[in-house]
Amino acid sequence: MNKPLVVITGASSGFGAEIAKLFNQEDYPMLLLGRRKEKIMKLPLNFEKVVVDSVDVTDGEAFKNSIKEAEAVYGPTDLLINNAGVMLLGNVQNQEPNEWKTMIDTNVLGVLNGMQAVLTNMKDRKHGTIINxxxxxxxxxxxxxAAYVASKFGVHGLSETVREEVSSYNVRVSLVAPGAAETELLTHVTDQQALSDYEAWKDTMGGFTMNPVHVAEAVKFIYDMPQEVNIREIDIAATRQDG
Known part of the structure; x- marks a missing residue:
């Protein structure tokens, strides 16, 4: 029996890359989206059933069209993982407003774009899972x-709202909330003081945060539950993280 299509945004590194590896090991057809297509192509995957597309999740039409093209080959999306996100640390008193916009657009509007692209079909089939x-x-x-927190509080709020709206259709909306992890999120931070403060905080945990593979395992655990069971949220962090 052929397995259904899995769509993962932000698949070039971090959580997205580790999630892709897990589903690839079990031979799921996948659509992997990211702005750095060439980096996705370097992941240690079997690309036989993998479609890779360079899509910015803030472009709703491009996002939707990419999903439609993959669905034409592999059938309807059964799992959407809205993983694409940016974390630009900075104090609100002096952070550039364009960084606020970048986070809100990617972290919130990008998630909404993905959900809108797949929800109608999932409701019609009374089957499907979205993990934000x-x-x-x-x-x-x-x-x-501050701005990053605002964007992620938004993801929590929209996820719970849509979950309530589609639960009667047997469609699952779940959320995974990781703590600090060893990803590339910090590489785009422009505020050196904020970055130094973060590194000092990280030192209180021995200099290491969580391995992203464990976040990927949490995502897979949610999806592997029967469709009639929805794990609404998993909060996951390194044991040494006290906040």
């Missing part, structure tokens, strides 16, 4: 994270 990647910063505050 948020953050512990969607549950609590962190210094120098």
């Amino acid at each position: 990647m948020s953050s512990l910063a969607g549950r609590k505050t962190f210094v120098n994270h």
Whole structure:
């Protein structure tokens, strides 16, 4: 029996790349989306049933069209993992407003674009799962994270709202909220003081945060549950992380 299509955004590195590896090992057809297509193509995957597309999730039409093209080959999307996101640390008093916009557009509007692209079909089939990647910063505050926190509180709120709206159709909406992890999120931070403060905080955990593979395992655990069971949220962090 052929397995259904899995769509993963932000698949070039971090959580997205590790999630792609897990589903690839079990021979799921996948659509992997990211702005760095060439980096996705270098992942250690079997690309026989993998479509890779360079799509910015803030472009709703391009996002939707890419999914339609993959579905024409592999059938309807059964799992959408909205993983694409950016974390630009900075104090709101002096952070450039364009960085706020970048985070809101990618972290919130990008998730909404993905959900809109697949929900009608999932409701019609009364089957499907959406897993939105948020953050512990969607549950609590962190210094120098104001705009990022705002975006992730938004992901929490929209996920729970849509879950309530589609639950009667047997469609699952779930959320994974990781703590600090060893990903590339910090590579785009322009505020050196905020970056130094983060590294000092990281040192309190021995200099290491969580391995992203464990976040990928949490995502897979949610999806592997029967369709009639929805794990609404998983909060996951390194044991040494106290906040």
